[in-house]
Each structure stands twice: as C-alpha cells, then as structure tokens.
Amino acid sequence: MIISWKLGRAMALLTGFSLLVACSQLPRNPVPVELMPAAEIPGMPNIRAGAGHISPIFEADLLQSYKDESKEMFRAADGTLVYPHLALSGGGPNGAFGAGFLNGWTKTGKRPVFKVVSGVSTGALIAPFAFLGSDHDQALHDFYTTTTTRDIFHLDNLLFRLFFRESLADTSPLSKLIDGHITPELMSEIAKAHQHGRRLYMGTVDLDSQRFMVWNMGLIAAKGTPEALMLFRKVMLASSSVPVAFSPVFFDVVAQGKHYDEMHVDGGVAARTAQKLFVPEQG
Template sequence: MPPSVAIIGVTLLSAVAGCHTSRGPLARAASPTDVGLNTRDVVDPVAQPLADAALTTLDASTPAREAGDAARERAGAAAQDARHVLCLSGGGSYGAYAAGVLCGWTQSGRRPAFDVVTGISTGALIAPFAFLGPRYDGAIRHFYTETRTRDVYVKRPVRGLFSEALADDAPLRRTIDGMVTWGFVADIAAAHREGRRLYVGTTELEGRRFIVWDVGGIACRGRPDDRALICDVLAASAAIPGFFPPVRIPVSIDGRVLAEKHGDGGVTQGIFFRPPWPPDRPAAGTRVWCVVAGKLYADPAPLRPRALAIAGRSLSDIIFAQTRGDLQRIYTLAQLNGMDFQMTAIADDFPAPAESTEFNPPELRAMFDEGFRQARSGRAWRGTPPGVAPGEAPRERAGTCLTEVPKR
C-alpha cells in the first residue's frame, strides 16, 4: 500500500472514531431550544460584557457621520428639497408586513412621494404599487391579507424531483398578469418621464449575477411586448430557485435571439439602493427608507437531525446575514454621502410564522396589522443599521458556562 493511501486510511479511521466518541451521549442530549430557551438570550456572563464594551468604545460609524455632515454642508441640502428612495427587501409572505407599513404610513399623513423605488422578490411585487402612490394601497392590502398558498403556487413534489421546480407558480403568474394592465404600464411610464425611477432586481442564474431592471425604462419603450417583459421581470424576481421554475427572458445579443434564465433577486442581494435621477445631482439630503419583509435575525427553532433540514436552515441563515450586510452597506453609503438612513423590520418578539413560503390569511393579516400600526404611529423606523441595537452584537464566549438574560 502506498504511504499516502495508508496515511489517508488512518486519518479517516481516526476521524470516524473521533466523531463516534464525540457524539456519544451528546447525540441524545436536549438542545437549548428543545427545553424552551430563547437562544438569543443565552450569553457568556464573562465574555459578553467585555465584547459589548469594546464595541461601544469603538464607534466605527463616527468617521462616516463626519463625512456625511461635510457632504451635506457642501451641497447646502435643505430639508424641504429632500428626495426619497424606498428600498423593499425580499421575504415571501412576510411582505405582508411591508404592505402594512406602506398603508399605515399613508394613514399617518407622513408618507412621501418616492423619487426611486427598488424591490426584490416579494418587494418586487410591492414596488410598482408603492411607486405609483397611495391610490394603490387597496391592491397591496388585498393581496397581502387575502392571498392563500394555492393562489401563489401548486406543489408538485414527485414531478419536481425530476424537473426544474418543486412547485408550479402559474397562479402567481396569473395574478401578476391581471395586475399589470396596459394602463398600469402607462402610469409607470408617465412617472418615469417625470424623472422618477422604478427598479427590480433578479438573478441571472447561469451568469450568477444580480441584474437591475429599469422598469420605467421598459414601460417607455413603446413596444408591444413591454407589458409581457415587465410581468416576466416581476415573476422572475420572486422565483425561488428550485421551488419555482426559472423565468426565460428573450434577449438579443449582437443580433442573436437567445433566452436567459432569471430567478429570485434575493439569491444575490437581499435589498438594494439606487440614487435619485439625475445621478450627477448631489445625493446629500436624500432620505433612504429600507423596509425589510421579515426579521433581521431568524427566530431560534429546534433543528431536525436530517441533512436536508440542516442544509435548508443554513441557507436561510445565509440569506438573513446577506440582507443585514446589504443594509449595513446602504447605511454606510448614506452616511458617507450625507443621506438620511431609516429602516424598519418585524420586531424580534413578534410571533411571525415559521415559513415565508406559506400564505395563510390570518397570519398575513397579523403581520400587515403590525406593520400598519408601527408606521401609522411613527414607531416603525430606526436610524441605525443591523448589529448596533441592544442584543444584536455577535455573541462572544470564553467557555461553556452560560446564562440566560432575557431582554427587557
């Protein structure tokens, strides 16, 4: 036997033996969530206070704030001249919260007209209505309080294993087709000609790149396929890869007609920003509003000891982290350019449903009502990015002796 093979064999045997020993009784031990603990509140009483103190001392946002103040001063930006950018994240059925925020904001009398609206996934479905103003509040309220799962997709688990999707999104496509009328397209085009902008993000699945679609620009082309392309873009942005089929969008590359495969924009970005038009005008004084369709941090939950369950949970955690990272980037961009940053998300203690792919009207109405109440009262917004509020700092440990410190 070659020495290298022998070494590999011994290493594998050692690993197997080590894994077997380490699992032992711990494989049957209860986890913190099994016994009802909220793992958000579990900390190392020695290490965590030191970590929190260190992060408080090192205020990394101070240089950014100073740069933003200087930008505002140079631009002489006046509050009455402020422009408004609305950024809508993905989140499936949690979009009910975002819809509630918009409707409650209207009721408060403080909702501005948006110069730019961006949307991804469920945010892409809301974005055109938010862009066109409060007269469409009834439409988003109806969709995000009355829709059932069967109105969005039909599961096909057996066929799906041998095709490109586990579900058929034909019901959602019919809904989009009914909402995006030629009159709707004309309204988007009129707003675009006034200098306002509507953008939707998708993922080009073969190129593995985030694509930003200028929906108003499409509406202004004056072509017979404008409405169909807008419908395709909205459907693609909400097409969860593997769950919904990719949307094939025809493109012409140097005269050759080909078909790109587009899917959920949330695969490559959780939320995104675009500046007001024209882009050469100073951004200082612009107000950036980020609405997260969901929570900033996933709720703790017991983990099934199955490979697919673990992989699915980990993918979900990556998406949560990606959205937080995108928000932090938008915040930094806002600070450096003298823009005002505000964001809202479902509160940690709100009993949100476990699955964002399930549409259950009572749960949708609860999330809608929560967003509505928060926005109408003015309590929805915070001016800081994820990671700086109490309890949001990374957990630091110097050992395994922990304690539970519930948030007040």
C-alpha cells in the same frame, strides 16, 4: 455608478438548483460566456445593467431624471430638495408586513412621493404599487390579504417534478396573479411617473452568468408596447421566483445578432435589500 453584488450565501441553493435543472434536461440555448456582457432584450436596449461593473447608461438615465422632475415635488418646507428612496426587500409571505406598513404610513399623512423605489423578491411585487403612491394602497392590501398559497403555486407529485420538471412547484398561479394586477393602465401610470423624473428598479439573478441584474422598470413601461408589458410582468415573476422551489423565468436575448436565452430567478438570493443595487465606486 457601480452595481454591487454578492452570491456567496446563496451558492447552496444555486448548486441544488443546477442539479435540479440537470435532471429535468431543459432545452437551452444559453448566451456564450464571452457574449454575456453584450446580451440585450430584443428591441429594448439600455433597460438593464449587470452587477460588478460601471453602467454609464444607468448613470446618464439617473442624471436625466433630475432634469425631468418637478422640483416642487421634492422640495421640503425649508426650501431644500429632499429625495425619498424606498428599498423593498424579500421575505416571502412576510411581504404583507411591508404592505401593511405602507398603508399605515399613508394614514399618518406623512408618506412622501418617492424619487426611487427598488425591490427584490417579494419586494418586487410590492414595488409598482408603492411607486405609484397611496391611490394603490387598496390594491396592495388586497394582493397580500386575499391571496392564498393556492394563488401563488401548485404542489403536485414532488418526486415527479424533481426528476422531470425544473422546479418543485408550479408557479403559473403567481404568473396569472401578476398579469391581473399589472395592466396596460398601470403601466401607463408608471411610464408617466418615469417621464416626470422618478425611477422604479427591480432585481433578478441571471443563473448562467451568476450576475445580479438591475432592470429599469419605468423605462420598460415607457415603451408602451405589448412586448414591454409582457417583459415587465416577467421581470416581476423572475424576481420573486425562489430557486429550486419555483421555476426560473427565461428571457429571449440577442447578442451580436444571434438569439439566446437567459435563466433568471429571485433577486433576493444576491441582495437582501435593493439598497445595495447602487453604491459609489470603490477606489
């Protein structure tokens, strides 16, 4: 399995972001280039993979998922196995259309249980609820219909932020919104689904390496620790953090026994939809 990526169409945004970061003079301890492939979240190995190279760990995990699943969950009326996948894209506030679509799909009585759900950008905000099924339709509906701009970000002195901050907007409201919805109870549900052979993925972009990163969110949830809960929330925030407009999200990582930081932003700058996260290796 190889994870494909492309950042060309986002280079203007990333260049602008780099200039913005340079102005704000963020204190950084980035991973040295030669150690980037080895960087991991402390205490949580194998929960993510970078684009552009084969990931044996993700391959093995996906194969394990077929052993863990209940075959009846994905067996069609004619006896064949059918594995529904849902790829949730970006779109900012237009994510409300995706939420509405899922609610409408439930009402038809034909919405399946998804084997794999993956999301980038605003799709990452929808993904946990879509993954858990129609019991969470109301929470998803409320997230997109009762949320205002003020609940997502604050805009204060733009000129001041341009020169002294790492973004044009303060996204602490979005962080609080995610914290309120991604609870320990929700994490337990995601962990249970993961253990039963289903998979939830999200994507972010590591600005230092300019690589698209895929996160195995169900595996994170299965850790069941406060650190895992915090990481899950941070990945969601990072995947929906538009470069320049929103602050990057920093992750503490370890490489060869030393601690560094990575700076991640909206996964949508690299992949318009999460369908492009996993593709067959090209010969």
